[in-house]
Amino acid sequence: MRVTVTKSWPLLVRPSTEQSTPATTANYIKVSSFDKPLAFSAFSSFHVFDRAIHEPAETIKRALSRALDHFRLIAGRVVVGDDDDGDLCIACTGEGVEFVAATANCALEDVKLFYPPFVALLGDLAVEYPEASCRVTDPLLLMQVTEFSCGAFVLGVTWNHVVADGTGMALLLRAVGELARGMDQPSIPPDTCADQLLPDLPPLAAAIEQTMVGQLKPKDYAYLDITVPMNTIDRIKAELGDELGAPCTVFEAVTAVLWQCRSRAIMPDDDPDNPAPLVFAADARRTVGAAEGYYSNCITTQVIAPPPTIREVAEGDIKDLVRLIRSSKEQIAATFAGEGEESVPLPCVDTLFGYNALFVTSWRNLGFEATDFGGGTPARVMCHVGPESLPMCVACLPCRDKGGANVLSRFLKEEHGGAFLAELAKFR
Structure with missing residues (x-):
């Protein structure tokens, strides 16, 4: 039809x-x-x-x-x-x-x-x-x-x-x-940049975002609509227990799985010791003290530095990858204080936006899952993932009855899609 x-x-x-x-x-x-x-x-x-x-x-x-x-x-x-x-x-x-x-x-x-x-x-x-x-x-x-x-x-x-x-x-x-649905006004009063004075976005985050938006040419990566099963996520969280000081999050577990499976699928035989950077977007509202109703942009971009090699990501313990992601998240406050960026070696721009790199943004708990016009919340929230200029995915999209974390991606060349799916299946 x-x-x-x-x-x-x-x-x-x-x-x-x-x-x-x-x-x-x-x-x-x-x-x-x-x-x-x-x-x-x-x-x-x-x-x-x-x-x-x-x-x-x-x-x-x-x-x-x-x-x-x-x-x-x-x-x-x-x-x-x-x-x-x-x-x-x-x-x-x-x-x-x-x-x-x-x-x-x-x-x-x-x-x-x-x-x-x-x-x-x-x-x-x-x-x-x-x-x-x-x-x-x-x-x-x-x-x-x-x-x-x-x-x-x-x-x-x-x-x-x-x-x-x-x-x-x-x-x-x-x-x-x-x-x-009949309410007189929004339950969360909106705030804007006119109402609050925010600190400056860290220079590295600003440079990455500007490059992503305006300077990269689209590449023909395969489209994948996948789900990281909840039993996989729960198993990783259980294995880590209280080792991180606070429970492993869904985002951390999912990102570690995607990073490892992708690295295994694309790892070259001739040079597996090149860096495999992970870049991810992070909500900075808590870090900068923005109000609950702040609706202007308040996201930063974080790079795991120094980046591990693609071999280390592919062959390492999944728990170690989660620890790297958690450590990078914990450094966000320091970057806003002007600390950290110069003390840790960062990959060059070509490496940061090359095929070995992975960019992840998460839609978990943004609030889209709570939208209700009178008939209930959405069965699914999606984004239009067109041909991307760098390997990227949108993880943890709200999706009812999926039994895990839904991920939409364009982060693989066509020839690597089957190997990635085979690696993901091993986590089930």
Whole structure:
């Protein structure tokens, strides 16, 4: 069956209690050092709801308008300063966000939610920016609600990363859901960079993010939708016990498994002693003291340094890899204090973005799993993993009934996919 998605004409959803404000008189909010490296890069998330609600598109659109009263930055526009530094601001113009209502000519079960045909459909389930990156004049948020014939629906959200990270977008969607369900205001009051003074993003993290966003060319890596079984995660956590001083986390166990299985699959016979860097994104809200409702960017990028060799990762004890990941996480506070980066040798840029390296970002506990517009939380949350410019994966995506941690990746050449899956199967 050919799936057809029919979209309405896009419209602007504005805050419900204010009119558009000319940019000349709008309140200008200077973005933080966390926002700048990600400015004008677009990102999409997909939230699959398998339980029907009444008129999902209209319900979400009305609640979104009310939510924008509280998330005023998201209804604004980016402004580039005229000074030499080209400082970025967000003008709180209230111009609104773009919204599209759509319908699919089939039931959700017809597109097989956990199989490749559904992944191929993702491009039709969100609004995309006209160009590869966001323009100054573009809305900061694009939203599409696609209703299937069975009443299930998919919410596609695309945004300019300058205005929010994943946690921030989850806060917005939580608020939209609460307002859709009849609450008077969001349960978590939103905060922005205008309300809090954050420390500067560490230079290494800023440099990595800028390189990832603007300077790397896409490569043709294979797409994999995999699950690290919960029994594997539990076994690693049990083996470590209290050795780390605090229980091993799901993220640490999953990342260690992915790192080792991938290294075994790609380890060259001729030079297995090259470094195999692990780079991962980390929420810095606790470290920098940001409020619970902070929705602007507050993520940093951490590198395990010095990096082990690919042989050490492939042949080492999985518990040792978990210890390396935990140790790197514990160094985050020191990097914000200006310590640590110069005392530990870091890999060169070519190594950091080469095929031996692995970049991991986790969506565990961002808050997407709690979004509820009246019919319950999502059956699955996904991202659009296109041809990536470096080996990367999004781990621990919310996914009901998977029995483990769902991972979407493009971090392997086609010829290494089978070997990786075989190594992953050994952990079961």
